[in-house]
Amino acid sequence: MSLGRGSAMGTAAAVLGLGLLFLMLSCEVAQAATYTVGDAGGWAFNMVGWPNGKSFKAGDTLVFNYDPKAHNVVAVDKAGYDSCNAPPGSKVYSSGQDQIMLKKGQNFFICSFPGHCQAAMKIAVAAA
Ligand SMILES: [Cu+2]
Numbered sequence: 001m002s003l004g005r006g007s008a009m010g011t012a013a014a015v016l017g018l019g020l021l022f023l024m025l026s027c028e029v030a031q032a033a034t035y036t037v038g039d040a041g042g043w044a045f046n047m048v049g050w051p052n053g054k055s056f057k058a059g060d061t062l063v064f065n066y067d068p069k070a071h072n073v074v075a076v077d078k079a080g081y082d083s084c085n086a087p088p089g090s091k092v093y094s095s096g097q098d099q100i101m102l103k104k105g106q107n108f109f110i111c112s113f114p115g116h117c118q119a120a121m122k123i124a125v126a127a128a
Contacts, residue, residue, distance in 0.1 A: 032072065034061045034099075037123065042066050043111070048120040056127040058104035068096035071121070074112045075100070081108035081124055084117035102127040 038050055042065035066072045073093040075087045086092075086100050092112070093100065100109070104127055111121040 016127055031052060031057065031071045032055070032059045032061070034063060036063045037109075038065075043121070044075045045116065046122050046125055047101060051125045053111045056102055056125050058102055060127060062100050062102065062107075062109075062125065064093065064100065064109075066096055068094050069110045071113055071116065073098050073100070074110050076108045076110055078106065078124075081110060081122060084110060084122070086110065086112050087102065104128070105106040 033056075035054065035056070038047055044066070066073075074080075075091045075093075076086050080087050080090065101108075102125060107125045107127060109123050109125075110117040113121075
């Protein structure tokens with residue numbers, strides 16, 4: 001009889017443990033957030049201040065919505081960001097609905113259409 005109760009308690013503990021595991025896993029998933037750059041207005045001019053006041057994490061996704069005939073998104077390094085020149089071999093996104101996952105550290109994006117980056121169509125996003 002005591003054996004039966006012991007095994008029932010073991011099962012209950014296992015169920016509880018599984019429940020906790022699922023809870024932890026779902027928290028991990030919930031922590032990865034998706035941000036629409038520029039919110040409703042999308043990826044546009046004067047975007048440079050958009051990341052201010054937000055806290056990004058590695059694994060979060062940025063969504064860039066824009067007209068691909070008018071803009072693009074280029075992942076650049078700090079020098080490219082500061083100078084508004086995309087280094088050769090930079091990854092260019094041009095679907096108009098690009099989803100880009102943030103890596104840990106600084107992530108820099110510009111629009112490489114002439115004059116757009118100079119018109120503050122650029123963002124620097126720090127992901128923790
Ligand atoms: Cu542009």
